[in-house]
Amino acid sequence: MKALTWHGTHDVRIDTVDDPEIINSRDAIIKITSTAICGSDLHLYDGVIPGVMPGDVLGHEFMGEVVEIGKDSTLKKGQRVVVPFTISCGGCFHCNIKQYSACENSNPAEKQDMSATLYGHPMAGLFGYSHLTGGYSGGQAEYVRVPYSDVGPIVVPDHLEDDKVLFLSDILPTGWMGAENAEIQPDDTVAVWGCGPVGLFAIQSAIVMGASKVIAIDHYPNRLKLAEQMGAETIDFRKTNVREALMEMSGGIGVDAVIDAVGMEAHGFAIDNMLDIAKQKVGIGADRAKALKQAILAVRPGGRVSIPGVYGGMTDKFPLGALMEKGLQVRSGQTHVQRYTKDLLEKIEDGTLDTTFMISHRLPLEDAPRGYKCFREEQNEWTKVVLKPDMETAR
Amino acid sequence: MRDDNGLRTSASIAGIGLALGGAAFGAFLLNRRKGGSDDAPAYTRKSPPGEHAAIGRTVTIRKPRAELYTYWRDFNNLPKFMENLEAIRSHGETSTWVIKAPGGTTVDVVTKVTDDCENERIAWASTDQSDIATSGRVEFADAPGDRGTRVSLIMSYDPPGGAAGRALAKLFLREPEVQARHDLKRFKALMETGEITTSAHRKDQTREAKQQENG
Ligand SMILES: NC(=O)c1ccc[n+]([C@@H]2O[C@H](COP(=O)([O-])OP(=O)(O)OC[C@H]3O[C@@H](n4cnc5c(N)ncnc54)[C@H](O)[C@@H]3O)[C@@H](O)[C@H]2O)c1
Ligand SMILES: [Zn+2]
């Protein structure tokens, strides 16, 4: 089959690789109909996540048709399913308390040591996201093997087209959990850093959850426009002093909650950010946490800090004093996707959530390398890329 | 340490004697450090490198104690999750554990159960007929609430020649500590999910398949 494989920093290719097989009895094989490129994939593309090996198949946002099942899978051949990017066994302590992205069994035993050394605990298995998270082949391919297929995949009704439900795999629940972690109250003013797909879904979710005002921060006019469409007020951080603006826009109190939907590759030209870029380049694992640092200074005392943006290592000059002295609450994590899929599917179906407004490009799988390049280099216009393995034949 | 605890070494694998602690020594390790102000298991003690290495690891498994004990007590099940165990042949009182060694060879270890308390613990140790000396012990205790069972696997070994011996042992047998940890994690996965997790894409890429090849 054809698949998008990683070969090094800024080097991804379409290769022919072996088709996957059923290995364990709870497995299923999915024939991919739609798969997206995520901001998280850009961290792999930029080479800032350790443990990716040449030839690894990327992709963790995907859906398709069930074409093969192991004897203990609860899926049926022919069903259309969306697959969560987090792999969860359903049987461990963490799965039992619905902290699916902390599943203790989905990262194979012999792969757990690297992340356990880095973080004190092993990470769960994720599709197409380095050997830290299991080394699973991802879904930017024609087929994928899905372990524990009785726990993760959600069957979607035929009348909802792929583009409407695909993002249940990751960015929609990620934006939703980002807003949920901000514990939004009715009169709140919430600020969201980053108007990429995750930020845009966090904005939409915060509004659905009843925030009185949502302020979106980015520097790409087109992405800020999408945020505005969703009902946010906007700040262009290239033009405006963000902290001062947030104080004014929240009546001098400060924003009640902040959401970092930027992650470890924050843009910025201040000297400290340039230093962090240099350190990241030489591989000493410094995360560029510009947006997060700004968010912590901007949030009001007693406020909430939600971090859906991905970080992998350490960061310098973290405003720990502000965190403590202001008495902030911090919540973060890879999304517990399985916790949200059913409810969010209902919200898509009844029209509460718009899930297609950010899709800027639909490409055949063969064009995935170009998709990566443009999604990274032309962020203003390329807001979300969906790959369709069948595109040529469908046309 | 070795003499005190009646451990023996064997030089059968390229001159390396790898002695895994006897049951008595295991019991010693398991005992919490009483007195002072530290309730941690003794095997978590900070000890200077080169001293005896004690291996201990605990996992919580969301299954009843009896089920886990019963599964482990049937030694024929052990090769399903123990990486270096190729097969087990039971013969009455003792059983022969066929352990994979480098170069496609195997080492026979004749073990007998030295302690067996239903639903609580099983300990085993090699007998004199074995190529190497080894022992291990697994303990089952109720976890709080509905969290299931805490399972601890405790082994100890006293590497000859301290750190250098341990490095050699690492070359010839896979690092026992890492192996014990992985074995226990695989046991957990098998019990909680009914299968051993693999990220392989095809059957011929699984850990088992690769081992057959290397074996
Ligand atoms: N927690 C999870 O489970 C999860 C899931 C998916 C994605 N993510 C992470 O969420 C983050 C965003 O993902 P995405 O797909 O939206 O990525 P993206 O790269 O498309 O969007 C990031 C946006 O942040 C903006 N930005 C950069 N620096 C900024 C700054 N200093 N201030 C304000 N805005 C800034 C960029 O201009 C861009 O629009 C990534 O780190 C991604 O890895 C996390
Ligand atoms: Zn993603």
Ligand SMILES: [Zn+2]
């Ligand atoms: Zn689990």
